[in-house]
Amino acid sequence: MSSQENESSYNPRKYRTPDGAPADIVIFTITAQTKQGIKKSLPVRELQVLLIQRKQWPFAGQWALPGGFSQETETIYESARRELSEETGVDDVHIEYLNVYSTPGRDPRGWIISHAFFALVNETYLEKRHASDDAADVRLFSVQEALEMELAFDHRIILQDALMKVREKMLTTTIAKEFLPKRFTMSELYQVIQTVVPDFEEKNFIRKITSTQSRKGIIEEVKDADGKPLMSNKYSQRAAQLYCFTDYVPKLSIYS
Amino acid sequence: MSSQENESSYNPRKYRTPDGAPADIVIFTITAQTKQGIKKSLPVRELQVLLIQRKQWPFAGQWALPGGFSQETETIYESARRELSEETGVDDVHIEYLNVYSTPGRDPRGWIISHAFFALVNETYLEKRHASDDAADVRLFSVQEALEMELAFDHRIILQDALMKVREKMLTTTIAKEFLPKRFTMSELYQVIQTVVPDFEEKNFIRKITSTQSRKGIIEEVKDADGKPLMSNKYSQRAAQLYCFTDYVPKLSIYS
DNA sequence: AAAATAGTGTCTTTAAGACAATATATT
DNA sequence: AATATATTGTCTTAAAGACACTATTTT
Numbered sequence: 001m002s003s004q005e006n007e008s009s010y011n012p013r014k015y016r017t018p019d020g021a022p023a024d025i026v027i028f029t030i031t032a033q034t035k036q037g038i039k040k041s042l043p044v045r046e047l048q049v050l051l052i053q054r055k056q057w058p059f060a061g062q063w064a065l066p067g068g069f070s071q072e073t074e075t076i077y078e079s080a081r082r083e084l085s086e087e088t089g090v091d092d093v094h095i096e097y098l099n100v101y102s103t104p105g106r107d108p109r110g111w112i113i114s115h116a117f118f119a120l121v122n123e124t125y126l127e128k129r130h131a132s133d134d135a136a137d138v139r140l141f142s143v144q145e146a147l148e149m150e151l152a153f154d155h156r157i158i159l160q161d162a163l164m165k166v167r168e169k170m171l172t173t174t175i176a177k178e179f180l181p182k183r184f185t186m187s188e189l190y191q192v193i194q195t196v197v198p199d200f201e202e203k204n205f206i207r208k209i210t211s212t213q214s215r216k217g218i219i220e221e222v223k224d225a226d227g228k229p230l231m232s233n234k235y236s237q238r239a240a241q242l243y244c245f246t247d248y249v250p251k252l253s254i255y256s
Numbered sequence: 257m258s259s260q261e262n263e264s265s266y267n268p269r270k271y272r273t274p275d276g277a278p279a280d281i282v283i284f285t286i287t288a289q290t291k292q293g294i295k296k297s298l299p300v301r302e303l304q305v306l307l308i309q310r311k312q313w314p315f316a317g318q319w320a321l322p323g324g325f326s327q328e329t330e331t332i333y334e335s336a337r338r339e340l341s342e343e344t345g346v347d348d349v350h351i352e353y354l355n356v357y358s359t360p361g362r363d364p365r366g367w368i369i370s371h372a373f374f375a376l377v378n379e380t381y382l383e384k385r386h387a388s389d390d391a392a393d394v395r396l397f398s399v400q401e402a403l404e405m406e407l408a409f410d411h412r413i414i415l416q417d418a419l420m421k422v423r424e425k426m427l428t429t430t431i432a433k434e435f436l437p438k439r440f441t442m443s444e445l446y447q448v449i450q451t452v453v454p455d456f457e458e459k460n461f462i463r464k465i466t467s468t469q470s471r472k473g474i475i476e477e478v479k480d481a482d483g484k485p486l487m488s489n490k491y492s493q494r495a496a497q498l499y500c501f502t503d504y505v506p507k508l509s510i511y512s
Numbered sequence: 513a514a515a516a517t518a519g520t521g522t523c524t525t526t527a528a529g530a531c532a533a534t535a536t537a538t539t
Numbered sequence: 540a541a542t543a544t545a546t547t548g549t550c551t552t553a554a555a556g557a558c559a560c561t562a563t564t565t566t
Binding site: 296459460463464467468469470489492493494495 | 556
């Protein structure tokens with residue numbers, strides 16, 4: 001730019017400008033499949049991701065992350081929320097910015113800089129959507145399966161990055177709550193963590209969470225109006241204590 | 257977009273497209289000021305940020321984060337590295353993506369989506385730059401001071417976000433090494449952490465780091481060729497053991 | 513000797529880790 | 540009664556936390 005520029009002389013057309021700034025959303029959910037035969041047992045859980053099948057050039061017919069171009073009147077974050085709502089009917093869920101993808105040539109339509117988000121959605125939200133969606137072009141895939149597919153654009157890279165991020169956040173924050181009902185048992189929480197982070201294993205898990213001073217406050221026992229503990233025997237013969245997350249934000253440090 | 261589109265019919269000019277996608281960089285450094293009078297003593301350290309004074313519309317005369325428009329032939333990350341190198345002469349430093357800033361109206365030049373990065377730079381890198389730079393439009397400010405200034409665009413918000421992020425990373429990763437020389441004493445490390453995170457305080461700091469199983473491996477004692485411990489009496493009458501970071505990446509979890 | 517930073521000894525409390533044992537309701 | 544999950548008991552070892560004490564070299 002020349003140093004003579006001012007408001008009236010400034011002309012953005014002098015420079016090559018991007019051809020678009022879309023938001024793409026990696027929507028994770030955890031499905032729970034109850035075992036056949038046995039009535040009371042822990043379900044098999046699987047981490048899944050929502051993909052759409054593209055109808056248009058480029059990558060027509062291929063599976064891709066849902067998303068779309070952002071508009072001048074909204075932030076990228078608002079675009080992501082709007083696209084998520086438009087394409088899947090899902091609102092009011094935890095959605096977080098992931099990264100920007102700007103490798104030259106990543107989109108054959110031109111210079112298109114994509115902003116990726118990830119969303120964690122309780123399975124129940126997506127069930128509604130599936131019922132109302134008669135098109136065959138929106139589907140849940142297991143993450144493992146999706147990573148082996150030829151996804152459109154650089155969406156496999158985005159998915160890999162999102163998976164890494166969610167794994168990290170699962171262990172360092174309380175986002176597990178986004179996959180869980182308000183009230184849950186310890187084995188549900190444990191399973192959710194393991195579904196996202198397969199090699200997670202903690203001996204004496206319940207004890208550490210409930211009786212360790214420094215971790216106390218992350219979750220608490222649910223009690224009824226009379227102060228009696230609320231239990232659930234959804235998964236087990238012996239009823240298990242129900243817990244819920246508090247709004248305490250744990251702070252981690254490698255130095256303490 | 258109509259569903260008849262294909263490679264030959266696709267025309268990005270049909271849609272309103274962004275007017276630019278710059279990268280802005282928050283360059284942090286820690287300065288060390290040795291106390292007058294006393295020869296051997298711990299210096300006073302301060303977290304500082306590099307700002308430039310704008311010459312052109314918009315925000316002419318105001319201080320801003322260094323940065324500039326990204327080009328079609330590079331990733332945003334490469335733009336950030338290039339701008340950092342061009343504007344400050346600093347290469348080969350730790351630089352990390354922070355966030356995207358896209359609030360409508362944030363830039364009077366049009367629809368301009370900015371990508372913020374932060375860099376952690378050892379003071380010695382910037383001294384070179386200051387010597388070679390005779391213009392009065394590049395300067396270090398203490399972060400506290402900078403946050404009280406009227407910065408151009410939404411740069412105060414960006415600076416606030418960057419500070420939060422660096423504070424978090426200071427405690428959860430080994431980025432302290434970016435501010436330190438290869439070999440450092442425990443009090444230097446402790447001071448660097450405290451400079452970034454003012455309320456950091458750990459009793460028995462050395463002990464926890466060096467004799468706790470789970471934290472062993474983050475740093476190690478420096479020894480000479482004969483295996484004798486290397487010491488420094490730069491800051492103290494009694495020489496202190498020198499340490500260095502290993503390449504061990506600590507993993508944190510709220511559940512273990 | 514005083515100053516300034518570095519580092520150790522020791523004791524108490526808290527938490528981690530292992531693993532056997534008991535509890536409870538269902539099939 | 541066998542089953543499946545939930546929870547407690549108990550013992551050992553590791554780490555946190557407090558705080559007084561010793562060490563080293565310059566001023």
